[in-house]
Amino acid sequence: MIAIGEASRQSGVGIETIRFYEREGVVPKPDRAANNRRLYSSVDVGRLRFLKRCRDLGFSLPEAKVLLELSEQQHSDCQSAKRVAEIHRASVRQKMAELRRLEAALNELTKNCSNGSLECTMLEKLRES
Amino acid sequence: MIAIGEASRQSGVGIETIRFYEREGVVPKPDRAANNRRLYSSVDVGRLRFLKRCRDLGFSLPEAKVLLELSEQQHSDCQSAKRVAEIHRASVRQKMAELRRLEAALNELTKNCSNGSLECTMLEKLRES
DNA sequence: TATACATCCTGTAGTTACTACAGGATCAAG
DNA sequence: CTTGATCCTGTAGTAACTACAGGATGTATA
Numbered sequence: 001m002i003a004i005g006e007a008s009r010q011s012g013v014g015i016e017t018i019r020f021y022e023r024e025g026v027v028p029k030p031d032r033a034a035n036n037r038r039l040y041s042s043v044d045v046g047r048l049r050f051l052k053r054c055r056d057l058g059f060s061l062p063e064a065k066v067l068l069e070l071s072e073q074q075h076s077d078c079q080s081a082k083r084v085a086e087i088h089r090a091s092v093r094q095k096m097a098e099l100r101r102l103e104a105a106l107n108e109l110t111k112n113c114s115n116g117s118l119e120c121t122m123l124e125k126l127r128e129s
Numbered sequence: 130m131i132a133i134g135e136a137s138r139q140s141g142v143g144i145e146t147i148r149f150y151e152r153e154g155v156v157p158k159p160d161r162a163a164n165n166r167r168l169y170s171s172v173d174v175g176r177l178r179f180l181k182r183c184r185d186l187g188f189s190l191p192e193a194k195v196l197l198e199l200s201e202q203q204h205s206d207c208q209s210a211k212r213v214a215e216i217h218r219a220s221v222r223q224k225m226a227e228l229r230r231l232e233a234a235l236n237e238l239t240k241n242c243s244n245g246s247l248e249c250t251m252l253e254k255l256r257e258s
Numbered sequence: 259t260a261t262a263c264a265t266c267c268t269g270t271a272g273t274t275a276c277t278a279c280a281g282g283a284t285c286a287a288g
Numbered sequence: 289c290t291t292g293a294t295c296c297t298g299t300a301g302t303a304a305c306t307a308c309a310g311g312a313t314g315t316a317t318a
Contacts, residue, residue: 005294015295016277024275035284037295046256053255057238058231061275071252078249082242085251089235096228099221102187106218109186113211120207122214123200126182127175134265144266145306153304164313166266190304 001031007040011048018048026051026065059088130160136169140177147177155180155194188217 008015021027022038027047031039047068054064063084070077070084113122137144150156156176160168176197183193192213199206199213241250 003295014277017275019296020276035295037284046258049258050255055275057234058228067252067255070249071256075247076249076252078243078251081249081251082239085235085239085242089232089239092228092232092235096225096232099187099225099228103218103221103225105186106214106221110211110214110218113214114207118204120199120205120210122207122210123196123205126179126196127200129175129178132266143306146304148268149305164266166313184304 001039001041002045004038004040007038007045007048010045012052013048021048021051024061026061026068057088058092059084063088130168130170131174133167133169136167136174136177139174141181142177150177150180153190155190155197186217187221188213192217 002010004015004018007013008018011018013021018027022029027044030044031041033039050068050071051064054067055061059067066084067081070081109122109125111121113120115121131139133144133147136142137147140147142150147156151158156173159173160170162168179197179200180193183196184190188196195213196210199210238251238254244250
């Protein structure tokens with residue numbers, strides 16, 4: 001059993017974030033030492049690492065929580081997990097499409113900018129009625 | 130001079146958002162009628178529309194404010210405007226690269242999922258030490 | 259004129275997922 | 289016994305809105 005600082009180091013999840021996850025019920029409340037300090041087992045650290053991986057993959061915290069719960073079931077529910085991943089993948093694709101659109105629009109906007117004319121064509125375009 | 134609802138309709142910026150922009154000093158305080166209601170001119174509406182366009186292009190509110198100010202200068206500063214746009218374009222590109230990385234990781238993660246085995250390979254990968 | 263409904267006002271709280279304190283207690287090492 | 293690290297609780301801040309609550313006013317219809 002280790003203290004929160006060590007659990008943070010081993011999992012890559014910040015101390016404040018660990019306490020935040022506890023408050024939010026994302027992870028169970030850990031044991032406490034006689035001095036009221038939190039004590040974490042290797043299972044607890046595993047959960048934190050799991051959550052870190054999910055977050056790094058862009059899953060929302062609720063999604064990460066669902067995946068963690070699925071992962072801890074007796075026969076981990078692959079179908080449900082896959083569904084969560086599919087939804088997330090779709091949202092990643094959608095964001096990417098949106099960014100592509102944005103980049104094209106930005107390119108268009110600045111195309112004739114700094115052409116030497118007195119008026120900035122970019123700002124003009126933004127002002128257009 | 131029109132009321133806030135009409136200004137919202139003409140600019141595409143929500144009523145609450147207009148008041149928010151005013152509180153934040155993004156747009157100047159509008160005139161008030163005798164009954165204390167806000168009154169907007171076509172110039173005010175133009176500002177709101179300008180901000181809406183910037184936000185739709187993904188500029189942050191501070192960036193949008195800077196662009197609006199540049200746009201209202203006597204000789205609109207094209208160089209500065211272009212610099213803001215370049216910074217934004219770079220951040221758009223960076224986000225896109227990040228999303229590409231995410232998508233690849235998600236594909237890898239779910240590749241052998243639902244392969245009929247008892248254990249979900251995706252959840253297994255997320256658990257890996 | 260009465261009434262209903264739309265629109266406006268101010269001010270506050272909620273959203274996401276943390277992060278950063280403040281103010282204090284406890285621990286480990288020299 | 290002091291110093292510095294670590295821990296505790298609780299609160300507030302971040303970005304850019306959005307959603308009320310509670311009340312005042314305006315407008316159109318019967």
